[in-house]
Amino acid sequence: MKNISADVMETKETKVKKEKVPRQNMPEQDPKKRIRNFEEVPLGYSEKTAIIEAKRCIQCKNPGCVRGCPVDVKIPEFIQQIAEGRFIEAALKLKETNGLPAVCGRVCPQEDQCEKECILGKKGEPVAIGRLERFAADYERNSGKISIPPAVKPNGKKVAVAGAGPSGLTIAGDLVKLGYDVTIYEALHKAGGVLVYGIPEFRLPKAIVEAEVEYLRKLGVKIETNFVIGRTKTIDELFADGFDAVFIGVGAGAPVFMNIPGENLGDIYSANEYLTRSNLMKAYLFPEYDTPIVRGKKVAVVGGGNVAMDSVRTALRLGAERAMIIYRRTGVEMPARQEEVHHAKEEGVEFLMLTNPLEYIGNSLGRVIGMKCIRMELGEPDASGRRSPVPIKGSEFVMDVDTVVVAVGTMANPIIPATTPNLHTNKWGYISTHDASGLTSRKGIYAGGDIVTGSATVILAMGAGRKAANAIHEYLSGK
Amino acid sequence: MNKIIEKASLSENIVKMVLESPVIAKKRKAGQFIILKINEKGERIPLTIVDSDVQKGTITIIFQIVGKTTAQLAALNVGDSLQDLQGPLGHPTEIAHYGRVVCIGGGVGVGVVYPVIVALKKAGNEVISIIGSRTKASLILEKEIRENSDRLIVTTDDGSYGIHGFVSSVFEQEVLDKGEHVDRVFTIGPVPMMVAVCKITKLHRIKTIVSLNSIMVDATGMCGACRVNVAGKTKFTCVDGPEFDGHDVDFDLLSDRLRMYCDMEREAYEKHKCGCDGN
Ligand SMILES: Cc1cc2nc3c(=O)[nH]c(=O)nc-3n(C[C@H](O)[C@H](O)[C@H](O)COP(=O)(O)OP(=O)(O)OC[C@H]3O[C@@H](n4cnc5c(N)ncnc54)[C@H](O)[C@@H]3O)c2cc1C
Ligand SMILES: Cc1cc2nc3c(=O)[nH]c(=O)nc-3n(C[C@H](O)[C@H](O)[C@H](O)COP(=O)(O)OP(=O)(O)OC[C@H]3O[C@@H](n4cnc5c(N)ncnc54)[C@H](O)[C@@H]3O)c2cc1C
Ligand code: SF4
Ligand code: FES
Numbered sequence: 001m002k003n004i005s006a007d008v009m010e011t012k013e014t015k016v017k018k019e020k021v022p023r024q025n026m027p028e029q030d031p032k033k034r035i036r037n038f039e040e041v042p043l044g045y046s047e048k049t050a051i052i053e054a055k056r057c058i059q060c061k062n063p064g065c066v067r068g069c070p071v072d073v074k075i076p077e078f079i080q081q082i083a084e085g086r087f088i089e090a091a092l093k094l095k096e097t098n099g100l101p102a103v104c105g106r107v108c109p110q111e112d113q114c115e116k117e118c119i120l121g122k123k124g125e126p127v128a129i130g131r132l133e134r135f136a137a138d139y140e141r142n143s144g145k146i147s148i149p150p151a152v153k154p155n156g157k158k159v160a161v162a163g164a165g166p167s168g169l170t171i172a173g174d175l176v177k178l179g180y181d182v183t184i185y186e187a188l189h190k191a192g193g194v195l196v197y198g199i200p201e202f203r204l205p206k207a208i209v210e211a212e213v214e215y216l217r218k219l220g221v222k223i224e225t226n227f228v229i230g231r232t233k234t235i236d237e238l239f240a241d242g243f244d245a246v247f248i249g250v251g252a253g254a255p256v257f258m259n260i261p262g263e264n265l266g267d268i269y270s271a272n273e274y275l276t277r278s279n280l281m282k283a284y285l286f287p288e289y290d291t292p293i294v295r296g297k298k299v300a301v302v303g304g305g306n307v308a309m310d311s312v313r314t315a316l317r318l319g320a321e322r323a324m325i326i327y328r329r330t331g332v333e334m335p336a337r338q339e340e341v342h343h344a345k346e347e348g349v350e351f352l353m354l355t356n357p358l359e360y361i362g363n364s365l366g367r368v369i370g371m372k373c374i375r376m377e378l379g380e381p382d383a384s385g386r387r388s389p390v391p392i393k394g395s396e397f398v399m400d401v402d403t404v405v406v407a408v409g410t411m412a413n414p415i416i417p418a419t420t421p422n423l424h425t426n427k428w429g430y431i432s433t434h435d436a437s438g439l440t441s442r443k444g445i446y447a448g449g450d451i452v453t454g455s456a457t458v459i460l461a462m463g464a465g466r467k468a469a470n471a472i473h474e475y476l477s478g479k
Numbered sequence: 480m481n482k483i484i485e486k487a488s489l490s491e492n493i494v495k496m497v498l499e500s501p502v503i504a505k506k507r508k509a510g511q512f513i514i515l516k517i518n519e520k521g522e523r524i525p526l527t528i529v530d531s532d533v534q535k536g537t538i539t540i541i542f543q544i545v546g547k548t549t550a551q552l553a554a555l556n557v558g559d560s561l562q563d564l565q566g567p568l569g570h571p572t573e574i575a576h577y578g579r580v581v582c583i584g585g586g587v588g589v590g591v592v593y594p595v596i597v598a599l600k601k602a603g604n605e606v607i608s609i610i611g612s613r614t615k616a617s618l619i620l621e622k623e624i625r626e627n628s629d630r631l632i633v634t635t636d637d638g639s640y641g642i643h644g645f646v647s648s649v650f651e652q653e654v655l656d657k658g659e660h661v662d663r664v665f666t667i668g669p670v671p672m673m674v675a676v677c678k679i680t681k682l683h684r685i686k687t688i689v690s691l692n693s694i695m696v697d698a699t700g701m702c703g704a705c706r707v708n709v710a711g712k713t714k715f716t717c718v719d720g721p722e723f724d725g726h727d728v729d730f731d732l733l734s735d736r737l738r739m740y741c742d743m744e745r746e747a748y749e750k751h752k753c754g755c756d757g758n
Contacts, residue, residue, distance in 0.1 A: 187565070187697070187699050188697060188699075189516055189523075189562070189563040189565070225563070226514075226563050226564060226565035227565070228565065228566075228568070228699055231506075231566070231567060231568055231699075232502060232503065232506065232565075232566065232567070233502070233506070253699075253700070253701040254700050254701060255701070255702065255703045257703065257713060259713070263713070264706055264707075264708060264713060264732055264736070265735075266735055266736055266738070266739040267739065269703075269704075270702060270703040272701055272702045272703065273696060273702035273703055273704045276696055276697060276701070276702050277696060281522070281523070281696070282520070286743065286747070287743070287746055287747045287750055288520065289520045290520055290521050290522035290547060290548060290747060291522045291523070291696075292740045292743035292744065292747070294739070294740075365735060365738065366731070366732065366735025366736070366738075367735075367739070413699070413700050413701065414700075415699065415700065415718065
């Protein structure tokens with residue numbers, strides 16, 4: 001047994017040296033090499049570096065980082081465990097509040113959440129919480145010591161979950177641990193939602209998502225893929241089959257186009273299609289895999305979010321000579337994570353700011369060869385507080401392109417609302433809920449994640465899944 | 480799951496398969512389709528549900544061998560299983576009592592129009608079916624369609640059977656020119672055939688429904704691969720269709736988009752035929 005007071009002593013000692021230890025870098029694949037492959041870019045901390053980084057944490061009594069975390073991960077606790085070399089325990093601590101730490105450690109916008117609130121960030125650099133989270137989760141997965149909690153006694157109640165994205169996976173895990181008989185119905189042939197069809201391998205290896213899904217299966221969650229709720233069966237048919245409650249976590253999967261002339265020309269993709277072909281269907285391995293994707297040489301990606309960054313970096317890896325971001329505001333307003341913008345710049349992506357497409361030009365075969373754009377300038381702030389872009393008269397110009405990816409947002413898919421009577425939606429088609437519990441206008445039907453909030457983040461979708469799990473448990477155990 | 484229960488060759492390059500899928504069998508309606516994926520590395524391809532048997536829990540598909548996936552599918556045997564089968568997808572055909580309807584199918588489109596014929600007949604319509612193929616040997620479902628139609632006209636491009644000519648011109652000569660009133664037309668087949676039929680029915684102001692075979696990926700409205708232009712608006716074939724008013728469809732755009740992967744598809748098919756792709 002370790003002596004607790006000795007631990008405290010050790011922490012105090014490191015505190016004295018704190019100032020001198022900088023935030024530890026995470027090794028990355030060299031940009032020149034990585035634009036030729038789809039392997040993960042950051043390589044993760046070694047045990048030694050993780051301990052050094054963990055020891056930078058001063059173990060605040062009233063930690064800001066936890067307030068910055070949407071699901072209240074016990075951050076100082078797990079970091080302390082890493083500092084002491086108790087890596088598996090750190091992973092278990094993470095999992096108490098976050099079912100997918102290996103995913104969140106990679107894709108959460110920590111710079112806007114926990115790390116933004118970290119006290120060390122006030123004067124210097126915050127503790128690399130995300131990198132430590134990733135380290136602990138990877139350590140546990142690679143150790144092969146993932147323990148399956150003992151099966152709980154079934155409580156005889158059945159819950160159906162529509163959609164196997166982060167919200168659906170989270171609620172399924174929570175409810176199965178409470179003894180519910182849980183079935184996830186997923187439209188695609190693979191579970192994971194955006195984690196498998198959207199976010200590329202070089203940012204989130206699919207093996208990690210598969211391991212998480214496998215873990216849920218071992219817990220007893222049933223997953224039916226190729227099952228489109230609203231088509232294969234409606235929600236009311238699920239109730240008729242004996243389900244006591246249904247959770248809708250189908251994401252905001254429908255692509256938005258700009259409705260400008262020529263947008264339906266060949267070689268113009270929605271980001272969803274481009275990324276789905278590449279990630280879910282593994283078109284980057286064509287012809288070993290059967291699904292093709294156009295390998296453009298001059299690729300323009302319209303948009304400035306994470307989805308645009310993922311698309312443009314995919315285009316590079318598919319062999320683009322010029323991979324360009326076309327964004328109508330400036331870098332300051334760009335919603336993408338800083339880390340992704342930084343990676344894209346390192347890899348040679350060109351950023352054409354204050355530029356907006358007006359029209360696409362095609363050749364005689366109906367394939368895109370040019371893009372007419374207009375320059376923009378920033379005007380008065382709009383409702384969102386961002387300065388809105390205004391076209392500069394007479395600044396139109398035509399650019400040579402051979403592939404375009406439109407990444408200007410997504411919206412709600414109407415299949416479920418259209419086939420579920422009395423399920424209310426808001427004016428954009430997102431499902432309306434009473435409160436954070438996710439209860440919809442219909443008894444026994446809950447919803448959460450992007451289908452309620454519109455496109456948001458993995459961690460918020462997971463948080464919504466957890467809250468709905470609690471609400472469903474309350475509803476069904478009180479029944 | 481997704482086991483092949485029956486397999487039959489209907490012509491030189493058209494195959495019929497009966498697949499085990501109780502949930503889809505129970506739910507499907509005329510005009511809907513499935514997406515299938517044969518194995519881990521496979522492509523997702525859409526095929527119409529031609530028939531179903533709720534009791535046996537099976538659905539029927541009829542497909543033409545045109546590329547790698549359909550060739551691989553045709554090489555499977557009874558007892559084999561498909562890795563993935565998703566459906567039923569798309570809107571069902573709008574079936575009503577229209578009066579006299581003409582159903583026109585060409586090539587493998589004859590298979591696609593067959594469930595529409597059956598449903599229209601059941602709804603009490605007078606159904607005139609016109610089916611065509613290149614040559615006698617490639618004609619499919621003649622007997623089944625005859626049994627479900629009030630009248631059947633068969634055409635072949637080379638005159639080896641039935642009336643010599645294209646379905647579109649035969650429709651004009653044998654039905655419209657004879658002064659027969661037609662309340663609605665359903666036409667499914669190669670794009671040039673649907674274009675020819677729509678041209679004629681537009682002149683005669685007969686509402687005409689076509690079923691579009693755009694390239695698809697997810698088939699749930701998530702990607703937009705299947706987008707077409709209908710009455711000046713972008714529509715997704717998989718969730719807004721696959722059937723549309725033929726007089727509003729931009730067929731040139733559809734043909735262009737269908738050609739988008741031609742070279743790659745050929746590459747995949749050639750590698751498959753010579754066995755260089757390992758499967
Ligand atoms: C390219 C891309 C990059 C992103 N990068 C980041 C990032 O770095 N960090 C971050 O935090 N967030 C990121 N996001 C956002 C994040 O992925 C989403 O907010 C999150 O995945 C939403 O989770 P969800 O559970 O609501 O739905 P989703 O992940 O969208 O999953 C929904 C699932 O439901 C299925 N489904 C849909 N309709 C039906 C139906 N009718 N029946 C059955 N199943 C159905 C879908 O196939 C899908 O699998 C990114 C998003 C994209 C597209
Ligand atoms: C809603 C819908 C229903 C369909 N129903 C049937 C059906 O019942 N029976 C049937 O035989 N086919 C049907 N099709 C067409 C079928 O999906 C394609 O023939 C199939 O995807 C070809 O796959 P492949 O890998 O064998 O050929 P590929 O190698 O992908 O293509 C080979 C050739 O076929 C063309 N092609 C590719 N995709 C399509 C497509 N979606 N439609 C037409 N031509 C295409 C290519 O341009 C190329 O020339 C349907 C398509 C849709 C969208
Ligand atoms: S705010 Fe920073 S230093 Fe304080 S406990 Fe959290 S991670 Fe550690
Ligand atoms: S096939 Fe993806 S939206 Fe229709």
